[in-house]
Each structure stands twice: as structure tokens, then as C-alpha cells.
Amino acid sequence: MADRAQTPYTGIAVAAPVTVDYCRYSNRSAHWFLARVLRRLLDESGIAKDEVDGLCVSSFQLMPDTAVGLTQHLGVSPRWLDHIPMGGACGVVALRRAARAVQCGDAEVVACLAGDTNHVDTFRKMLGSFSQYAQDAVYPYGSGGPNANFAFLTDHYMRAYGARREDFGKLCVAQRENALANPNALFKTPLTLDDYLNARVITAPLRLFDCVMPCAGGEGFLVTTAERAEALGLPHARVLATIERHNAWPDDPIQMRGGWAMDADSLYANAGKGPDDIDFLCTYDDYPVINALQLENLGFCNEGEAPAFIREHDFTWNGDFPLNPSGGQLSVGQAGAAGGYLGLVEAVRQLTGTAHGHQVADARIGLVSGFGMINYDRGLCSAAAVLSGGNGA
Amino acid sequence: MTEPLRRPKRKNPILRTRLPVVPPWTRSRVALGMTAAAARGSFELQRCSECGRIQYPPREMCSGCLSVDLSWSPVDRTGELISETELNHSHDLFFRERLPWRLGLVKLACGPTVVTHLHGDVPEPPCTVRVDARLDRAGRGVLIAFPDKEAPNMADDKQLREMTCDPKFRKVLITDGKSAVGQAMVRAVADAGASLIWVGHAEPWKQPPGFSELESIPEVTLVPLDLTDARAVREAGGSLGGRVDILINTAEAHRTHGVASRYGTDVARLEMDVNYFGLLRLAQEFGPAMQFRGADGQNSAVAWVNILSVFALSNFPPHGTYSASKAAAFSLTQCMRAEFKPNAIRVVNVFPGPVDDEWNQLIPPPKLAPERLAADVVAALKDGVEDVYPGAVAREWFSRYREDPKVLERELCE
Ligand SMILES: [Zn+2]
Numbered sequence: 001m002a003d004r005a006q007t008p009y010t011g012i013a014v015a016a017p018v019t020v021d022y023c024r025y026s027n028r029s030a031h032w033f034l035a036r037v038l039r040r041l042l043d044e045s046g047i048a049k050d051e052v053d054g055l056c057v058s059s060f061q062l063m064p065d066t067a068v069g070l071t072q073h074l075g076v077s078p079r080w081l082d083h084i085p086m087g088g089a090c091g092v093v094a095l096r097r098a099a100r101a102v103q104c105g106d107a108e109v110v111a112c113l114a115g116d117t118n119h120v121d122t123f124r125k126m127l128g129s130f131s132q133y134a135q136d137a138v139y140p141y142g143s144g145g146p147n148a149n150f151a152f153l154t155d156h157y158m159r160a161y162g163a164r165r166e167d168f169g170k171l172c173v174a175q176r177e178n179a180l181a182n183p184n185a186l187f188k189t190p191l192t193l194d195d196y197l198n199a200r201v202i203t204a205p206l207r208l209f210d211c212v213m214p215c216a217g218g219e220g221f222l223v224t225t226a227e228r229a230e231a232l233g234l235p236h237a238r239v240l241a242t243i244e245r246h247n248a249w250p251d252d253p254i255q256m257r258g259g260w261a262m263d264a265d266s267l268y269a270n271a272g273k274g275p276d277d278i279d280f281l282c283t284y285d286d287y288p289v290i291n292a293l294q295l296e297n298l299g300f301c302n303e304g305e306a307p308a309f310i311r312e313h314d315f316t317w318n319g320d321f322p323l324n325p326s327g328g329q330l331s332v333g334q335a336g337a338a339g340g341y342l343g344l345v346e347a348v349r350q351l352t353g354t355a356h357g358h359q360v361a362d363a364r365i366g367l368v369s370g371f372g373m374i375n376y377d378r379g380l381c382s383a384a385a386v387l388s389g390g391n392g393a
Numbered sequence: 394m395t396e397p398l399r400r401p402k403r404k405n406p407i408l409r410t411r412l413p414v415v416p417p418w419t420r421s422r423v424a425l426g427m428t429a430a431a432a433r434g435s436f437e438l439q440r441c442s443e444c445g446r447i448q449y450p451p452r453e454m455c456s457g458c459l460s461v462d463l464s465w466s467p468v469d470r471t472g473e474l475i476s477e478t479e480l481n482h483s484h485d486l487f488f489r490e491r492l493p494w495r496l497g498l499v500k501l502a503c504g505p506t507v508v509t510h511l512h513g514d515v516p517e518p519p520c521t522v523r524v525d526a527r528l529d530r531a532g533r534g535v536l537i538a539f540p541d542k543e544a545p546n547m548a549d550d551k552q553l554r555e556m557t558c559d560p561k562f563r564k565v566l567i568t569d570g571k572s573a574v575g576q577a578m579v580r581a582v583a584d585a586g587a588s589l590i591w592v593g594h595a596e597p598w599k600q601p602p603g604f605s606e607l608e609s610i611p612e613v614t615l616v617p618l619d620l621t622d623a624r625a626v627r628e629a630g631g632s633l634g635g636r637v638d639i640l641i642n643t644a645e646a647h648r649t650h651g652v653a654s655r656y657g658t659d660v661a662r663l664e665m666d667v668n669y670f671g672l673l674r675l676a677q678e679f680g681p682a683m684q685f686r687g688a689d690g691q692n693s694a695v696a697w698v699n700i701l702s703v704f705a706l707s708n709f710p711p712h713g714t715y716s717a718s719k720a721a722a723f724s725l726t727q728c729m730r731a732e733f734k735p736n737a738i739r740v741v742n743v744f745p746g747p748v749d750d751e752w753n754q755l756i757p758p759p760k761l762a763p764e765r766l767a768a769d770v771v772a773a774l775k776d777g778v779e780d781v782y783p784g785a786v787a788r789e790w791f792s793r794y795r796e797d798p799k800v801l802e803r804e805l806c807e
Contacts, residue, residue, distance in 0.1 A: 123484070124484040127484055128417055128419060132421050132424075132452075135417075135419055135420065135421065136420050136424035136450050137424070137451075137507075137508060139417050140417045140529065140533060140535055141416075141496055141508055141509075141510060141535065142416065142483045142485050142487070142488030142494050142496075143480060143508075145484070147480075147482070148478050148496055148508075152478055152496075152498045153476070155476045156476035156498075159476075159518065200481070201479075203479070204479040204493075205478070253475055253500040253506050254500075254506060376508075
């Protein structure tokens with residue numbers, strides 16, 4: 001069945017990329033971080049709180065509340081509300097939802113918020129209750145959340161395609177270099193390949209620097225009309241095309257590709273761009289193997305060729321293939337659902353020329369991809385967006 | 394190849410005994426179907442009655458055709474190990490104390506991909522494995538992948554031993570060694586490699602045939618134990634409770650009466666006093682000390698075995714009061730399971746059909762040989778099974794009971 005052509009995103013501005021209060025542990029609740037994000041969005045944009053008529057929220061630790069309860073906490077009365085529980089895909093999906101709401105006039109200014117806290121026991125408590133399958137068929141086996149799942153994928157990927165630990169290490173080392181220029185990143189010290197290779201084993205073959213570090217923090221952006229953004233003098237990015245896909249390839253015995261492999265062609269067709277036009281890439285990077293899958297599935301190389309691609313390119317922010325110029329989650333930290341916003345917020349920053357110290361030169365077209373929700377043995381959500389700078393590039 | 398288990402050294406009395414913790418036991422209701430099958434020693438997955446799809450993890454609907462008509466069915470155990478990992482870190486206390494811990498991802502020939510515990514003899518992926526369900530220390534069903542081919546000492550695998558109750562190098566108390574079943578039980582656990590066997594005996598004036606020969610088994614120590622004597626049970630619990638790894642309660646009183654054939658309650662009282670109150674006394678005197686040792690190293694306390702009767706499921710009128718006492722005992726064992734669960738002691742229930750002994754003289758064959766019963770108990774301990782139906786009669790009763798308890802009740806009235 002041929003998909004209907006996607007209606008272009010016209011007149012949509014993505015503005016005010018904000019990042020707040022990253023820290024390893026916090027005594028505050030998710031509500032606190034989400035309030036901090038909204039406040040910062042208003043401060044950055046000069047928009048009054050009652051002008052925000054759309055709200056989109058992602059958070060793991062907001063329970064027992066959802067976006068609905070949060071409106072009373074924040075004292076807002078939006079005419080459009082969404083709650084997106086899609087983990088690492090929530091940023092791109094929030095953008096898709098908000099952009100259509102604005103385009104169709106259901107809302108004019110949508111604040112997209114993601115934030116989570118991290119207490120000392122937050123992560124452990126979440127593991128057993130993450131999903132019914134996790135509770136029934138993963139947690140009883142002793143595996144610490146997604147570690148074991150990504151260990152399986154990494155082990156299999158290495159055997160299938162001859163990837164070496166050095167290949168994954170190269171990505172981690174480059175991202176750390178990117179993070180050193182990013183004031184929001186929690187990792188402040190350089191990482192060498194030797195550090196990476198000799199780190200302690202966590203879940204073989206994964207070692208310490210293969211595993212994302214849970215933390216607290218928040219991310220957000222505004223979606224509004226281009227007219228409104230221009231009237232406010234807000235630097236902004238435009239949406240060229242987006243995709244999302246859930247539970248892709250359910251018959252694959254092990255995850256060797258995400259939903260991007262189903263939809264990347266339509267993404268590029270709708271964007272009117274190809275992989276060669278992309279100036280920088282923000283992947284979802286809780287473990288390096290999933291970077292490899294995104295490089296392949298998003299058309300930068302063929303399936304199984306990511307190891308060779310990695311060996312051929314420089315992934316630092318001023319290299320020939322800037323990857324996660326913020327440092328990505330592996331070097332910034334994973335602030336719960338805010339980890340799903342990190343790449344998108346960074347992309348808007350890059351496209352509006354507001355990155356601090358790690359600005360990719362001539363960043364006109366950026367690709368952001370998201371990946372989320374290890375329900376049982378694989379991640380279920382994948383999403384991607386092609387964005388351009390405000391002048392349409 | 395698995396390193397064979399060594400006879401444990403004497404315990405250092407100065408070291409603190411590690412307190413038992415068990416793996417996460419929370420499961421959705423639908424997932425408990427796998428546990429129920431594993432408790433009976435069966436590996437079953439959900440099968441869709443409409444399209445035949447086999448699926449895992451358990452769920453409420455067929456992910457193929459959306460039928461909700463699903464049943465638990467034995468399936469082909471063959472699979473391919475496609476990936477493995479070794480946990481060197483875990484957020485869960487049970488696993489944290491036992492790292493490293495090997496897990497595998499297996500594509501089953503019957504369809505689904507499953508996360509499994511991985512036996513140490515399984516080679517690197519890709520390779521063929523045999524997947525089976527076992528009860529873990531929390532008494533919940535989990536999957537484990539074994540190598541395609543049998544290898545020596547497989548039962549001694551560190552991870553597998555955390556799911557079984559193998560008598561090898563363990564200290565066993567058999568509460569009554571005088572009956573034919575008790576004697577067979579002593580020989581069977583001695584053959585299985587138990588390091589010490591305490592054999593209880595009541596009524597010292599009675600010397601049944603074969604009993605005196607038990608003393609020639611080097612591991613055996615006779616201990617006076619009368620389950621109807623609260624003080625005697627307390628004393629035995631005080632001296633042995635902290636050392637017993639496996640308790641096998643073979644003591645029973647068995648008479649052959651219904652309601653009308655024996656006026657009064659004296660016989661029923663005797664049966665209840667041994668079969669029900671005796672069990673309760675044992676559980677109170679031995680239970681706490683055994684639970685304290687639920688994670689005491691390689692040879693921790695692991696199992697409590699009750700020799701019940703298939704008559705516990707549905708009353709056999711010619712042995713009516715005996716059946717009632719066994720039903721009472723069965724009910725109490727369910728309470729014990731709940732109470733022992735957090736401390737990793739497995740309560741194993743054995744439901745034999747009529748054993749070939751003096752009290753079943755008038756029951757026509759087939760009757761269960763005591764040696765067969767004992768062998769099935771040892772096999773259940775080695776396999777980590779929780780409910781045992783030894784012999785053809787017991788298995789047939791149980792399948793009739795599962796089909797419809799009411800029909801069975803009426804049949805037994807004939
Ligand atoms: Zn079906």
C-alpha cells in the first residue's frame with residue numbers, strides 16, 4: 001500500500017531551545033524540572049504564560065500525574081494538550097504533534113516540555129515496573145533495565161558485522177570531545193580510547209562508557225507560527241519532514257534495524273533532501289550500537305557497514321560528520337524523558353547558530369532521530385525529523 | 394564443562410550467615426501460567442487456539458489474529474542462541490550477590506525470541522540450545538537454556554543450582570525412616586549424594602524389617618522423632634533445625650475408615666495428629682531456622698518435602714478420614730509456601746497414588762512401589778519441581794482432577 005503523501009509543514013517555527021538544571025541526583029520532583037523548563041521558555045522567548053495555548057509533556061517520573069494534572073501545577077489553561085510517553089522518541093514525536101496543531105490552528109504557541117528527576121533509587125524502582133513484559137520476562141532475570149538488551153544487540157551486531165569495540169569507542173570518544181564544549185554536559189573530563197576499552201565491564205560486552213548515565217534535568221522548545229516567531233524576533237528552525245514508527249519489524253528474531261529502515265525513504269522524499277545534504281546528525285545514543293543502526297537505517301551507509309563508516313569519519317562537532325554535537329546522552333547524561341528531547345533541542349540550537357562552543361560551521365540542514373521504549377527485547381518507537389535553518393536553507 | 398561441585402568445607406562459625414533474598418517475584422496474572430506449568434515440571438508457552446501461534450512473553454490476546462482463546466501448551470524446546478551477555482552488575486540484590494550471571498537471547502524453533510538464563514555449558518552464539526522452564530528461588534517460572542548435548546556435572550552449574558534443590562552434598566532430615574516409604578527415601582537421598590541424613594523414628598519398640606540395615610549407610614544418623622510429641626519436635630528442631638538443608642516429611646498415620654465404618658473420632662484424631670498437627674509442629678520448629686539459612690552458600694537450606702496423597706485432592710471414601718487429614722495438610726503447605734517464599738525455601742508436595750504397603754492392601758493394583766516414589770522425589774528435587782504426582786495412578790487422578798473436580802468426586806462415589 002502506497003502511503004499518502006505527507007502534507008508539507010508550512011509556516012511552522014521551532015524556537016527557544018532550552019536545557020535546564022542537569023545534575024546526577026536531585027531531591028526535586030519531575031514537576032519541578034518541567035516548571036523550570038516552561039519558565040525558561042517564557043524568559044527566552046518573551047512570551048507571557050497565558051499566551052501559551054498548547055502544551056506537550058513527556059516525563060517518566062511525573063506519575064501519578066500526566067500532562068493533565070500538570071496544567072494545574074503550572075497554572076496554565078491550554079486549548080491543546082498532549083502527553084507523549086515514548087521515551088527516546090518523545091522529542092521528534094512532540095514536534096510532529098505540535099507542528100500539526102499549530103499548522104491547523106488548534107493552537108498557536110505550543111510549549112514542548114520534557115523533564116525528569118533522578119533520586120538515588122529512581123532508576124532501580126523504575127526497572128521492574130517499566131512494562132508488563134519487563135516485569136514478567138526481563139526483570140526476574142537480574143538485568144538492570146536496558147543494559148542487558150543493548151548487550152544482546154551489541155554482542156550480536158559485533159558477531160554479525162565484525163564491529164570491534166574500537167569502533168563503538170571511537171563514537172564515544174568523539175561525543176565526549178563534543179561534550180567538553182557544552183556547558184550543560186555532566187561529563188567534564190576528556191575520554192581516551194584506552195579509558196573506553198579498559199573501563200569496567202557492566203553487562204558484557206558493554207563496559208562503563210557504553211552505558212548512558214541516568215541523571216536529572218529538563219529540555220524544551222516552542223512550536224509556533226513563523227509569523228509569530230518573526231514578530232518576536234526569535235531565531236528558529238523549520239520542519240522539512242518527519243517520520244515515526246512503532247513496533248517495526250516484529251518478526252525479526254533480534255533487533256538489527258529500527259523503524260527508520262521502513263520510513264527513511266519517505267522522510268528524505270518529503271524533505272526534498274538526501275543523506276548527503278545533512279550537515280549534522282543527532283541520534284538517540286543511550287548505547288553506541290544504536291548509533292550504528294541509525295547510521296545504517298537513515299541511509300548514511302548500508303546495513304552492516306556502520307563499522308567501516310565509523311572508521312572513515314570524524315564525528316566531532318568540527319569533523320567531517322558531526323554526530324551529536326552536544327555530546328549526546330552518553331556524555332551529557334540521560335535525564336529520563338528529557339533524553340528524548342536532547343537531540344532535537346541541540347539541532348534547533350545548531351540551526352539557529354546558538355550552540356555554545358561547539359557550533360557546527362554552516363549548519364543548515366540537521367537530522368534528528370529518536371528511539372525509545374525497550375518494552376521487552378527491543379526498542380519499540382523510532383522517529384526522525386529533518387530540520388532546516390529559519391531562512392529555509 | 395561444568396566444574397564438579399566440591400564437598401563443602403566446614404562452615405566458619407564466626408562468619409555471619411548471609412540472609413536470604415530472592416529474585417523479583419511480581420508477575421502479571423497471565424504470566425503465572427508459565428509458573429504453574431514449571432511447578433509441575435512442564436515447559437509450556439501460550440498457544441493461540443485459533444491460528445496456532447505460539448507467543449512469549451505471556452499476554453491476553455494473540456498478537457497474530459487477536460483471538461483471546463489462548464491455552465498453555467507444551468512446545469518444542471529447541472532454539473538457537475543468537476546473542477548472549479554476562480551481567481557484571483545488577484540492581485537486584487539476589488543477582489548482585491551472585492554475579493557474574495549469564496543470560497541469553499534465544500530464537501525458539503516454535504516462534505518467539507526469549508530472554509533466558511544461560512547454563513554455563515552453552516557455547517558462544519550462534520548455537521543450538523534446549524530451553525526449559527524452571528522455578529527460581531522465588532518460586533516463579535523462568536526460562537533457562539541448556540546445551541544441545543548432555544555434559545558431565547551439568548546439575549552442578551552455579552546458575553542452575555540456584556533453581557534446583559539437588560540433594561548432592563546437602564544435609565537431609567527424613568522424619569520417619571521406619572515405613573517402607575521412609576526407608577526407600579533414605580536410600581534414594583544417600584544415592585543422590587546427600588552428605589548427612591538424619592532419620593527420625595518414633596515408637597522405639599517397633600522394629601520393622603529393613604530398618605536396622607539403614608544404620609549401615611555411612612551418612613545416616615538415627616534421631617528419635619515423634620511428631621505427636623510437641624516437646625520432642627521442639628527438641629529436634631533446636632538441635633537440627635539450623636543444619637537441615639532438605640526436610641522430607643515421610644511420617645504419616647494411615648487407617649482405612651470412612652465416617653460410618655469407625656464410630657468416634659479416635660482414629661481420625663490420630664491421623665490429624667500426625668498428618669496435620671505433626672506437620673504444623675514441624676513447620677513451627679524447623680521452619681524459622683531453615684528459612685534463616687535460605688542463602689547459606691553452595692549448600693543452603695532449600696526444600697521442604699511433604700509426602701501427601703493424591704487423596705488430598707479429592708476424598709477417597711474408603712480412606713475417608715485419612716483423605717481429610719491429607720487435605721488439611723495440603724492446605725497448610727500452601728500457607729507454608731507463602732510464608733517461606735521470601736526466604737527461598739521451596740515447599741515440594743508429593744501426591745502419590747496408593748503405595749504398595751499394608752494400609753493399601755485391599756486396593757487393587759497398580760500400586761506405587763516405595764522405591765519409585767523415592768526416586769521421583771529425588772528427581773523432583775534435582776529438577777526443582779514443586780508438585781509431584783508419582784506413578785500412573787496419581788497422574789491419572791491429577792488429570793481427571795484438572796479436567797473437572799466435580800466429575801472426579803462423583804466417580805469416587807461409585
Ligand atoms: Zn491467533
